[in-house]
Amino acid sequence: MVNDVFTFLVGGKAGEGVKKAGSVAAHIFSSMGQRVFQMDDYMSLIRGGHNFSIVSASTRWITSHYMKADLLVNFDKRSCETHINDVADGGIIIYNSDEQEDVVGVGIPFSSEAEKYPMKNLMYGVGAVAILAAAIGFKKEQMNQSIKNQYPRGIEDNIKFANSIYDMVKGGCQGKFLLSKGERERPIITGNEAISLGAIAGGLDTYFGYPMTPASSILHFLAKQAENFGLAVVHAESELAVINMAIGSAFTGARSMVGTSGGGFALMTEGISLAGITETPILCVLSMRPGPATGVPTYTEQADLSFALSAGHGDFLRIIASPGTMEEAYYLTAELLDLVWKFQTPGILLTEKHLSECSMTIDIDIDKAKWAKPKMHQGGNYKRYLDAEDGISPMLFPPSKEVIKWNSYEHDEFGVTTENAEMIAKMHDKRNKKLKALVEYLKSQYTVNIIRGEMTTNLFAYGSTYMSVLEALRYGELNPTIVQPIFLSPLPIWELEEFKNQDNIVIEQSSTGQFTALLNEKAGIKIRSTIKKYDGRPFDPIELSKKIKEVLK
């Protein structure tokens, strides 16, 4: 075992229940009071290929999976060969003895055993759960209960299959990994679920989306919850439609959100610009995957930061922030929804596949979420773009006896198109005043997460890379100061001032170092070195701690 962490890996073909087995394992650990972090690695296909799920568990806070696993269940030869070097000291490999021999590990005839049931290889995942149950010393009754709860379809066959696998693996690994119990059970959620729930808590009324990994699961989760929360959740014909529907919906006063990844976001940018000039409160979730173009759809990267910072033509205020943890994803989504309504401008919640699709146990204060509330018109003649002192014009929504005009052309205060030189400049000034107001507001908010350490070096990371860094430092027993800017636009330079000329290292998932450039250009922070990873995979804590140690020397 790696320190105090137990890691379970299950690998096989798409369709064999790999991810489900991972999530059942995570629920088993959390029911024991353990904290878990689950990462699913899957290919862009429906059936076949090679997928794996890794679940790391510990009695302390854990913020990353570990690639070195203690128990590895491989449904096929390909999985076994792929993960042969991913075994931790003292770890056990389970392989499919119908497909291969001569593996140092425990062979299970998955294929011939599953052949006895109508669901065949669709049952492999249940087999993985049975192996885990035996390895962590579960009695059969405990295992059967878990399977009943987690696999509602074909319960009888599943239990029969699990019991036979349990008996086969008993000799090899029964009770090999007895895990200690933690203090209490915690809920497990994915980053996208945290984002969705945060949006709902913050006042979401309408969500528009077009399927694109890794943002699709927001659309799916919200569509499933639409009736429960009285939301309108729409799968539209394109991201162009998505953003423009959301803007139309915001015009009526509905708190609206959209979600996508880089390619879809590229299509949305004309709408982001429209939101800029019409002063539409709109929140966009941009979950990054490796680009350019189609890139690598089901993997992770942080290379759309620069794009997000300047998304949409023209001068206007964009609010961009990135959550470091699942809990923060919940709070921040509600906070951004509030901010875009306070300041009537587009906002982007920047995240990555790694946060969107990983799941973990959370410690969360649901009541802490903000509630989106705009400044409202207080009666009298209405002017949509009233030149207020802070640039924020009061809002009013139809139906109203007053006429409310939102305009994509440059406009006067009432909202009618203008080409008047004085008015054009005045409206630019009005909108630009909002930046000043926003910065003043943010100065009283929690915008940068700083964890003070004892070393003289500071590590900068944003988004889910923050979680990888935390785990790497725990593994490597290092304690530099960690600086995680939650807000990226406007960048809270008032919080970063002190670090300018100190010894600074950046850790990010971009091949050109976009975050490094932002810190340097906007906050004048001198960066000694950047640790980059851009192979689509998230950092592994062991590998990352080695790199950090090298740089710290």
Place this chain on the structure above:
Amino acid sequence: MDNLKTYAEITWCKGCGNFGIFTALRNAIPKLEEKGIKREDIVMTAGIGCHAKIFDYLNLSGLYGLHGRNSSNSEGMKIANPDLKVITFSGDGNGLGEGLAHTIFAAKRNQEMTMILHNNSVYALTTGQFSPLAEKGWKGPSTPRGSFETPFNPLSLMLEVGATFIARAFAGEIKHLTEILVQAIQHEGFSFIEVLQPAVPYHSWSEYNEKIEFLENEPVTYEEAMKAAKNKHKFTLGVFYRAQKPVYHNGLYGVHNPLTKRLSRSERITKIKEILFG
């Protein structure tokens, strides 16, 4: 700001067909009010082009959107607050060029909204290029040797993709246009009106006046409507099709209004806790 007009300076060319649409719409609103539709419930969107200038001139609430995207704005409005009556103005370049997919999908969904398609068969504001409804041979700055593309038939197209009220009117027949607007805006479903509208620098009124005729009988079935849409020449005015079909927002969430019936913060928090903590 009487008479539904704003203070905005009108910059359509003298004699533009858009004036007819502007007048007919201002005539239609009081008629709709007589029928119980409240003026404040009417919201509009427009795309970009000569048609869209009507947004500045009409003293109604709405959103002046991007080129081609206005029907999506309208869909978003209707989905968020289905109590609103939504009108979207579009040119033929705007709605059948840049925004074709959005127009088709709004009809496919039978969104309860009215699309007024200002058909001048030319990109007028951008100096006369050929448009999706321009006749073959149109010589514009982008097609100096004449357009060789066949124009869409907007009526059969909309019929095919699911619009449930389809009509053609003419900016020179204001009384007829007014009546059609009143019917279209009252229609429960996606209503589409193609309005023939001369852009005078490019087409003369006489080109239209001499060809205009009216449908003798309104088609009753879908097949009759399709036949009329395909066989009658493109200056034939009238209602080609009307049908009752389920509208989008009812399919999406039944009888509900996401905005006026939104859950309070505490109701949401309670439900979220139920999801997470059982």
